[in-house]
Amino acid sequence: MGDADHEQELGWVRRARAGDRAAFAVLVDRYWDPVRRWLAGLSGQAHAAEDLAQETFLKAWTGLPRLAAPETFRVWLFRIARNEHLALLRSPRSAAGAPPVDAPDPAPGPPERTEEREAGAALRAAVEKLPEAYRAAYLLWTHEELPYAEIARVLDVTEETARWRVCDARRRLAVAMKRYLGDERR
Numbered sequence: 001m002g003d004a005d006h007e008q009e010l011g012w013v014r015r016a017r018a019g020d021r022a023a024f025a026v027l028v029d030r031y032w033d034p035v036r037r038w039l040a041g042l043s044g045q046a047h048a049a050e051d052l053a054q055e056t057f058l059k060a061w062t063g064l065p066r067l068a069a070p071e072t073f074r075v076w077l078f079r080i081a082r083n084e085h086l087a088l089l090r091s092p093r094s095a096a097g098a099p100p101v102d103a104p105d106p107a108p109g110p111p112e113r114t115e116e117r118e119a120g121a122a123l124r125a126a127v128e129k130l131p132e133a134y135r136a137a138y139l140l141w142t143h144e145e146l147p148y149a150e151i152a153r154v155l156d157v158t159e160e161t162a163r164w165r166v167c168d169a170r171r172r173l174a175v176a177m178k179r180y181l182g183d184e185r186r
Helices: 003-017 021-043 046-066 070-090 111-129 132-142 148-155 159-176
Strands: none
Touching (some): 003 070, 021 046, 021 132, 046 070, 070 132, 070 148, 111 132, 111 159, 132 148, 148 159
């Protein structure tokens, strides 16, 4: 985020903290997709991610007046989302299960498209199999492009731990995706 964008966002956060619904709507527009995508990656459930994102923004709106430092809004928002995800994991709702997010399209196509779909499905499956701590860090790093310092703050770990989790997640995914990366000896 550039300096001008950052300053503009700080203005929206300050106005939203003061009760300006339009300013909060701008923040929701800006962060809805990133938060929902991250939650979908963590939960593997599109419907659950939508619900969790709604809960996240509801809690953000009600908690915004207590946000001490407006410049920490993004990290604070992702921490709320993380807490909502953890609450879902502890709830009986999580045992119900749901179809996987972004199930591959079953329609056959040219060999290259088929290979791409297979690789995409394999990557999604490999990401879902990562331990939650690694998956959370990896998705924040890849999908949301958060720096390690912010990942550490979202996950409440040290920056070194955040780096390690991303690194180890990438290593595990490289092993799982060996066939698609051209590293397999046939």
